[in-house]
Amino acid sequence: MHEISLKTDRKTQLIEITDLVRDALGGTNGASAALVYVPHTTAGVAINERIDPELVTDLENAFHRVVGDDWEWRHDDEDGPNAPSHARASLASSPQVLIPLREGGLALGTYQGVFFCEFDGPRERKIYVATLS
Numbered sequence: 001m002h003e004i005s006l007k008t009d010r011k012t013q014l015i016e017i018t019d020l021v022r023d024a025l026g027g028t029n030g031a032s033a034a035l036v037y038v039p040h041t042t043a044g045v046a047i048n049e050r051i052d053p054e055l056v057t058d059l060e061n062a063f064h065r066v067v068g069d070d071w072e073w074r075h076d077d078e079d080g081p082n083a084p085s086h087a088r089a090s091l092a093s094s095p096q097v098l099i100p101l102r103e104g105g106l107a108l109g110t111y112q113g114v115f116f117c118e119f120d121g122p123r124e125r126k127i128y129v130a131t132l133s
Contacts, residue, residue: 001130002026008121012063012088014056017045017127018113021099021106024129028104031131037096038127042085042120044093045127050113063088063119085120093117101131 002024006015021036028034038045049055067087075083097114100107108114116127 001128004127004129006116006125006127008116008118008123008125010060010118011085011121012060013118013121014046014048014059015116015118016050016056016113017116018050018106018108020127021114021129025101025104025106025131028101028131031101031133033101033132034099034106035096035130035132036099036114036127037130038116038125039095040089040125042082042089042118043123043125044089044095044117044119045097046093046115046117047097047099047108047112048115049111050115051111056115059092063092066091082120088119089117092119098132 004020004024008015021034025034036045067084069084075086
């Protein structure tokens with residue numbers, strides 16, 4: 001398993017990590033898939049379009065509109081209320097994606113990229129990448 005460290009800059013932020021995942025794969029030794037896993041409850045990973053950077057801004061804005069910070073939240077964390085972050089992570093992403101490998105590389109579509117999805121930043125985060133046979 002390979003570990004990627006990442007620092008986010010904003011409360012809600014999507015960061016393309018496709019190249020970091022490719023680099024973490026190294027040699028695939030005949031593996032058939034790559035597992036990308038985020039061990040955080042207020043963050044996730046998703047596959048989406050990577051061609052137009054404006055889409056990332058649109059998605060970040062959509063997360064704030066779909067789940068409001070000003071709603072009556074009951075969960076309160078030691079760092080302050082972060083229930084909206086948990087809700088956004090649950091609705092918008094998953095803690096993991098499984099990507100098939102083809103000829104030792106990620107079998108992503110032409111426009112697809114892998115994105116780390118931050119919903120409770122800024123924070124130091126970890127991403128784990130493992131190959132599966």
